[in-house]
Amino acid sequence: MQRRTFLASIGAAAIAVGLTPTPTSAQAQGQAHARRADAYTWKNAVINGGGFVPGIIFNETERDLIYARTDIGGCYRWQQDSRTWKPLLDWVGRDRWGYSGVVSMATDPVDTHRVYAAVGTYTIDWDPNNGAVLYSDDKGETWGIAELPFKQGGNMPGRGMGERLVVNPADNAELYLGTPNGNGLWRSRDHGRTWAQVENFPNPGNFVVDPSNPLLADNQGVIWIDFDQVGGKIYVGVADPDDPLYVSDDGGSTWQAVPGAAEALGSAGGNRTIPGQSAMDDTNGYLYVVTSYDPGPYNGAPAAGNGGKILRLATRTGGWTDITPGYSPRGVIPGFGGITVDRKNPGTLMAATRNNWYPDEILYRSTDSGATWQLSWDYAEGQDRHDRFDMDNTGSPWLSWNGEDQGPQHAVKHGWMIDALAIDPHDSDRIMWGTGATIWGTEELTRWDAQGELIGQNEAGERVALPVKRFTVAVRAEGVEECAVLDLAALGGTLVSAVGDVGGFVHTELGRAEPMIDTDWSTGTSVDFAQYRRDIIVGTGNVHGNEKGHVGVSTDRGKTWKNAARVEGVPGDGHGGTVAISANGSRIFWTPGSSEVTPVYSTDLGETWIPVRGLPAGAKIRADRVESSLLYAFSGGTFYRSTDGGATFADTGATGLPTAGVDDFRAVPRHKKHLWLAGRGDEKTGVTGGMWRSKDGGTTWKRIATFETAESVGFGKAAKNAAYPAIYTSALIGGKAAIYRSTDGGSRWARLNDDDHQWAYSGSAITGDPLVYGRVYLTTNGRGIIYGDIVAS
Template identity: 30%
Template sequence: MNKILCAISVVVLLAGCTGQVKTAVKESAEVKQKIGLPATTGVSGVNYSWKNVPVGGGGAVIGILVHPLVKDLVYMRTDVGGAYRWDEAKQEWIPLQDGIPFSEWNLYGTDSLAVDPSDASGNRLYLSTGKYCDQAWAKPNGVIMKSNDRGATWKRVLPEAGGHVSAWGEKLAVDPNNGKHLLYASKTKGLLESDDEGETWKQISSFPSQIKNADDSDGILGLLFTVFDKSSGLVTETSHTKTIYVGGAGKGVFCSEDGGASWKLLENSPKDSFRTCIGSDGVLFVSHKDGIAKFAAKDGWKDITPPSQKGSYSGISQDPANPKHIVVAFLQNKKDAPMFRSTDGGENWTQLKNEFENTVPWWNPEKQNHRLAHVFAMSFDHFHPNRIWAVDWYGVYRTDDITAETVKWTNLEKGHEEIVTLGTLEAPPESRFRLYSSVADVGGFDHESIDSFPSKATFDRGYKWQTTTGIAWSRADKDFLVRVGGLVWNKPGLGGAYTLDGGETWKLFPKDKLPYKDIARGRVVITGKGKRIIWTPQTGDPYLSDDLGNSWKKLETPIPLPGVMPGNRIFSYEQPITVDIADCNRVYIYYKKQVLRSDDAGDTWKLVCKDAPESKIIFTGGVKDDVWIAGGKGLFHSKDAGVTWGQIPATKEARLACAGKNPPGKDHSAIFLCGSIGETEGYFRSDDLGENWIRIDTLPNQRIGDDPNSLCGDWRVFGGVFVGTNGRGIFYGVPAGGK
């Protein structure tokens, strides 16, 4: 989303120490419907503007849906970043779930998309959500939402649906012969049915309640797809399409020939199906773990896998004008997945010769594996003959002529922002780059601008294939920065790297000089006037280096600090160490309700507090002896260098917090908070060290709720703040009229 949105925000006044919040204006139930939320009290006030920092894709797109009756109406869904609608005029994607707050981050996972294929207006849209299913820590447990305006507003029609992000076929389907009739193939609740456009639901008792799969982590993978055969006609009594197919994980394909009243498991059907399509002739095509199969009632199942490429297939689509014209994609995790086309229903295949036009500078197709890799889904376009859409690990592709001798694919990534940040963003006051980001899978970026795609990812600047989990910049040398990280989610990788030219190039720490084997991830700071690095890895004790990683020394602290950075995977968002903004020789470490402080850049340490409040983040506010900690019980402030602490009144939760550029005429930083003040959840800014707060997130459609994990003040622009998310990229907010 590149367009800046002007937000109406809120001024929140803390009523002494009572914990009450005085609010201005109530938010209407109509506004709450915008994001599919129950009507509750909200507030309004000061203008703020928000936008995505453009990166371009960077996350899995697992579904693509082209409306059969409305030209250029295309939707796509992602695994962790919600659903989008294509804007053909602007050639960009519009996110459809940004109004969901961070307390409901689980709903940014998409399980399935469906349109009513008989709705000529194209307005009706259904979405099944949920990153994780039936997990106490992932609430709510997925919902089905309905929109009558193409995703601009939502109504929740099936709470606790148990949706679980799915890269398999579409589980949610609207009957093509009866737009009121819907089916949802759930993960744990069996096959669900609605006869009133999704308003109410019931379980189909004649269908198996659960489909178990021993290969799935929780033992239940459930149902994989639902598809209606429009050509079979209607059951008179129910007005349901007669023939319906449902895929069951590890079991095969189930079929009903009486509109869902009874079901049978089709003999010899593929047990591990991925995607399906069915045409006007009623022939069913299924991609699966072992190839491609087709089914006709009179002939049964037939293997039609391209003979030159045996194995798993996922992406499959059928020409709406010719049911024998089929395109399929082989399933592989490296680039340039083989694709095949058939014009005789799969009897014969021709492998496509593909060519790639790249529109995202940091996507380096010749060096990287994310070019048509793991093609999850494909779709013909009903209004553009021979146009095909395809989606994979990193984005969306389109070709306008699948029949050409050389098929030219273009990635369409404007507005699609799906990178996952990992706890650290940095925006120094003076640096060669505008922003430095830590990112899962693709490493991270040194952003030349916050208005255009980065020219390179860090792996093309010398940091190779590292996932960055920590970044630090020197207060004494604007060109000296450090990154630490690892490989994928939990492997050690190559440790870390430093730059002496502001991020143009990065040089790895000598691997044979690292403190110990398998050191990885964690956080890092630069302290003092020289090149001192302090690394708090996720796998052991903190270490320091004065020579760019050529030698390391374990920190000498009054208490041992094993695992000061908790966890064993990249998805740990704690910030246990910070350098004082006002004095680069002062360093703080938070460890299990204890605060340690060094006043000499880490040479010596004092245990200054033995019973501090619970915290996940420690940071300083730009004033001597001023330090803050943030956690699940609120925001706490110390004015005596960490010795004593007091809670900021009414802060109920401090999910994230940070400091930013000083307010005009002030000698202290602005303080930003992602959390709750009283019962009001959102993003806030204080210009007076927590005495008063201004709400800065947009209501109702800009909640920045996709599991935010990084908050970074902009040290160049007062009021500017960056927010990193778990699948909706990086957002930048600034007072309206700011740059």
């Protein structure tokens, strides 16, 4: 199916976009150098998860129609036959990369082919574009765009609350959207094509976490909308502890504050709280609301006391009941994230704590409308932990975080940041919940109810464990690839990655999830390998604490790793920087990130470190891929070279290179002194971007006129009868950001991806495969590791 994307402005007709415009003369010149190459197929190197899944949405009418949204990696639709998720927003390009942040989704219960996504990644100027509502009439295969006159925060605090976007089940042409920062409540009456503010909605919210911090200064605004399908009422939750809930009983014409809501919802343990989520039980006439100390997803409990409640509103009488669980193993409940009701079994509901960091999150379950609750785990005497279910992380072995159970703290957790919690409305046995790293699920949920209590009392009144036959909860994230990837190294048969939040991976099979690299990294930032001794791999990453080394070393092709010694003067809590290794593997080079410490090198695989002479702090180092004594470095427009194995560096005297906006330069395999440098430029300082190459070790450089900007450059196996490796780049040609390849040393370039495969922002690092011609690996900011292969003819 050919994708056609349409743009609908507020109150205006749709305008076609994404069609090929008539190029300007400059664009035509660029396009002449960038023709279509071989047809490509694109896949992920499998990680399964790796980022925050703040929403899981089941369609109430069609069985097995399920959507999941992520904070920076787009949204997905469940495929029941393969039990995998299909990405739906890979068509989002770099010009509107913020559309990959999905703040809310809605699936139409009347016409189940219709689905909607409220998008926009940041409400601050990091995202240059306003938000939008995307609308689809074919379950997300193709989308239209309704632009909004304000920003939305798919990756901002509060992104797990909601859902902010909903379809009116009584009139599916009508949708409501809750917005942040004083923009109030919005409504569409034409299936999401056009939007207007509900001008008579009285309260845009006022809750701000921290006005002094731009990332925390959002007015959280209008948080969620819920429908009483029996009583015909519309409820709206607002981030205002003193006025948190509104209702309309005339189809949204007028709105009133719900009596008693401020008293019921507005405080917990003396703390101001806001209504984070809701769930409706139409059979019994109950609206359930969970509150939390702040919008999340990171913060835990306040300094003292509980941080949240579960409240029940009887929609027919207006009576409020506090049904907060009376017990927590820790004594306090930090706040609540997700809540869900079982539509097949009225009176059954579940809720999750938010950021009960130690030892684990708690899932609560009630089968009597919240009168009593059972816990997913509990303590007995001696602090032994007893669980209702086993956690099976086979689908994502890295979810153990290379740890082991330590008393009540299990290596494989229920999760954290559990805002997405959903019982299948068609199957009481199926539940899924999202965490900061994955999706968990089971099809055995009702076995919980046959287990009874986890903990009882013996004759002496002591708390003791009761026998429980556990069921299994397993990974349900297959197909969801949400990692932000920072660097790649392709050895041939082995792909090494540096990955945000989860360290990094060594893939020997691209279709199989692997354990994470066993180092101290919280986020991997850079990887490299010795050209002539490819069993030696080095990497670096951010670490927490000042006692840990940033650099990791493997001498067995990534099977095992050893942490190198820490460098005096480099603090923890970040500072991963970049790493390189000489062609013969004899010397490792590390440039600490965000530090005043100059680069260092090691001659003993990281046991000791020696300061490099001649380089400023922050200079990025690369090794020549042929001559082990040759090393190169770049910083602030100056190019440096070492001829003594990296002990000392000197300015090559090169001119014409950009002074800012250079993220990548690389040495060419099998070609001594051949270098390529990619520059994205810097609009603030007027520095021009592009691509440069040198054939003399960085003394002279030639700018490749084809490129307006370039993010990265890498090399792979040469084409048949070609003398030069295939060159790959993520770059801008003729105004089009895409993935390009040259097979003739850089004279001609061909675009590899198409408009259906753009992944919002891709290619901050890129490399070809040294053994497979045409295969290219590229990083993304939220869609994991993408690789492409030429389609067999």
